[in-house]
Amino acid sequence: MNAFALAFALSIQDGSHEKPGFPGLPANHRPEVEIPWNRFYDAEEIYALLDRFAAHWPRLLSHEVIGHSVENREMRVYTLTNPDAGPASSKPAMWVDGNVHGNEVQGAEAVVYLAWYLLENQTSNERARALLDQGAFYLLPMVNPDGRAHWFAGAHNAHSSRTGVQPLDRDGDGLFDEDGPDDLDGDGNIVQMRKHVPGEGTHRLNADDPRVMEFVPPNDKGIRGDWIYVGQEGIDNDGDGRINEDDVGGYDMNRSWPSLWQPDHVQFGAGPYPLYWPETRAIARFLLEHPNVAAVQSFHNSGGMILRGPGAEVFGEYPRADVAVYDELGRDGERMLPFYRYMIIWRDLYSVFGGFVNWAYEGLGIMSFTNELWADEQVSPDRRLGQGMQDQLLADDRLLLGEGFVDWHPYQHPLYGPIEIGGFQKDVGRVPPTFLVEEMIHRNALFCVRHAEALPEVVIRDPLVTDLGGVKAVDVVFANEHLIPTRTAQAAKNRIGRPDRLVLEGEGIEVLAGGVRSDRFRPEQIELQEHDPARLVREEGLGSRAELRVRWLVKGKGEATLRFEGEKARAVERTVAIP
């Protein structure tokens, strides 16, 4: 063995090539906390993962219980920040949540991954460290832990267990949740039912693959199919002549939020009044009590979208200055998330009244996105496989050993007689296959990082003192170096929260006048604040990557303190000597 090989062999033994952190570089890195990211975790396991991180990084991650779900599960917010650089409340914060729809499970994993990735990289990566010094995250992985728990434990399909589980009389018959789908064959899945009706059907079986049902188009030759679909697996549980018309719950907690809220008959699923369900009211109270939140991300599935409001056309348009910020973040997102499109909810998707990110922006003035996780083009990005049932079955057969599809098998139905039951399982279609989960949650977690790095950061540039003869002029530039303004245009327009304040004070210093300068070269162009000029009130805040020039006229001498105070940026101070 030569010297080189010997050295190499020795280094493998002592692990000296291993580096801290797990930054996405594949060689010589080992995470401190190993988590398999190729699967999903049920409601209890999600909290257990975060608790493992909190145990491993106790200074950086902690949680509080903000309320309880209908079935009394804890609603937990995990706070991620470095308290050595200040408590979370003193910094701009980002709120990230997932899983408001019980079946849209992967959002919780995305939230957990975000925490894990930032924690793993604290010691090795400057940007990760700066992020937790300068800002904070409030993480709530499951807005609907009950819905999630039911999706995991019960028989469901990809779309069910969307709702919370408070009983609701959907069909007006006085009974609650009495007729949901039924797992007739007891295999743990809710799939489809089909019936063989020779010569009287709408579908025929594909010649190559009898699992595939093909629609027979209307024609003049009298050609009919031999099969019909008869609906989702189920029976008429309450004997009212209808099947599966009153499933568990039946409401949509993402229609419960106060902005442009409309009741059930205008917006399906909204309930009788805003924040009706305990999960939503607890979250609303938290956000109202934490005005330092300046960025919001919500995770849903599916479709590959980066969504912003307005949710309803009637709102009109968002203010231009805020749209510019949204557009920059949205376009960055498109570059980070293949096949995802940056869209406006009402215009490009559908109308939503009372949506969460709509309230977060329209009601609270916070830049907010919903991402619909999982673009199924990712299964075959070059489109060698299409989107039809045959392609889906091929992908399932070849890449998942056929596990995703329940093959058609016979069943005797009380109403329909002999039928067959079969179809794709609940974890096919809206959630990725195992091997693509980590990619999805990594890209989306890093989109949150991109958003969080845009949180406002204010600096006070070198002040300039000019002696005007008895009176001194103090010229100060307050600058927001980041993309997100300290107050959005929506917040300024509607007087949401408290305005920013720009302060000059010092013992022996008397502030005679002051205001924001509107002209860089003409110092007399000042919007004077008539009362209490030592504390200038700035409803519009500091804009996106913008500078604000302020001039104070003062008498006296000594050391003065200049200070920026705002709800959504760290307070900044600087001293200036008044000679």
Added chain:
Amino acid sequence: MITPFALAGLAAGLALARQDAPPAAEHPVKLLAHAELSAELARLASAHPDLATLHLVGRSREGRAIEALCITAAKERAEHPALLLVANLEGPRLFESGVALHHAERLLSEAGDEKVRALLESTVVWILPRANPDAAEARFATPRAERWTSTEGVDDDRDGRMGEDPPSDVNGDGLVTWMRVPDPDGTWMADPKDARALVEADRAKGERGVWKLYPEGRDLDHDEEASEDPPGDVRVDRNFPAGWEEHAAHAGLFATDEPEARALAEFVMAQKNLCLVLVFDGWDDLVEKPKSVGDDAPAVKLVPPAGLLESDAKQVEELGRRYREATENKTKGTSPTEGTFARWCYEHRGIVTLGAVLWDLPTEAPKSEAKPEEAKPADAPAEEKKEIEKKEGEKKDEREPSEDAKHLKWIDATGETWRFVPWTSFTHPELGAVEIGGFAPYARLEPPEKERGPIADRHFGFLLGLGAVLPRATLAECEREALGGDLWRVRAVVANDGFLPLFSKSAQRTQTTRPARVRLILPEAAVLVAGEVQTLVSDLPGSGGRKEILWLVHGPAAMEIGVEVDSDHAGKAFRKAEEAR
């Protein structure tokens, strides 16, 4: 189940609503502080345990109980339609809470009276006298002030502080009134018709303002504005979801954030048999003809148009006619505005909601004090008529007296001097020379003592007539006809003999009331050949509206076929299908 006697009594009650109401002396209208009101409600419930139960609807922000009395003689509450009377949603409207309490007292103490008995045997009457106990309590505080808002704060003047400049009693007279402060920037001037009244100067007429007007208070933050940032901003009756105004300080952080609003909403939702709501507040549906929007008026960008739907408006107009006849009330108000309870009840819950303004500060001196010169021109001889008409014509060129000046005329004529505090100079600690005075707290809201009883009595008469108004679904007919071959046609007719339809037009949209369910009950031996096992009925007009349901059943003649109707407001009723004659 409603008895024929009760039905007849209801009809009688409707016709006789206005006449021979017993004198009010035993039931004066009382304006009670919360503790006394609560005690009185408890006393009524315990004195009439067979008729009344006391319910805790919820608690206010400051922890006061919000209570309602349920008054009925019906054995099964759930099987009768209910009506709800809500008063004092606006803090200063204590007179209205007194009237509601008066109604409860009369219903209970006169339960033997024919009309009262007819109402109580057929209807569940809920009376909630004070929906906003915190703000109402200011009526009894010193200094006396009107309190329209709750304790939640908003930074009104954007100076980083909240509630630093509340209205207060600066001159120590025990009242929080008004201040007029001389200021060339001021927009107010004295009304030329009455210098006590203030009007806004109209530049177009060459008028110049001389005063700024503030609620009496200090300028503690020295921003040259007084009383501009009160400690409370939210009005409970702007915190309901229908038309809720986001970002309006008085509307609260989100709809139903105010515990009073949420409690009232939950209460309404829990009463499945609630068919009518009566609100004594600033809203008027019964005197002024209510505005309505077409039944088919299209949604604008998916948002349905606000307001009363035409079909429902027709019913409300008729009820308004009956109201005016019973109460002789001419006080007009406005339609319920954004975020109000009344609007939510109607637009989001589909419940017909009637608002009435019981009293307003009059704008004319009472007729008996009218001066002789003001006799109508029609009564005078021809030459005098011309003179008077000339004077009238001249008068038209001059400015009309302001509303406030008109109120003052009434105050002068009636001697109700407490309602207006003469403007008196005062040296204000921050603002210097000001004048303090103006309309006193509650002056615009509380009628003279001697008028209170009569107003309450006339409204009680209207209340008695409401029993016949509520919808009542019954199984009017249930029969079977042999068609041969053991095939039978079964026919049931559901009828509504109340005035209101089973579901308002609004309720047909909101679908917040469960439809009536008509179920065919068949024995094992029978087979349903045609028809639905269960029919949902959600559209049934009042005053004898009928819906016929047909089935074909195959089975032996001996079989027993029945039909059951089940509705939220009338419970269950079963009838056997008898052979048609």
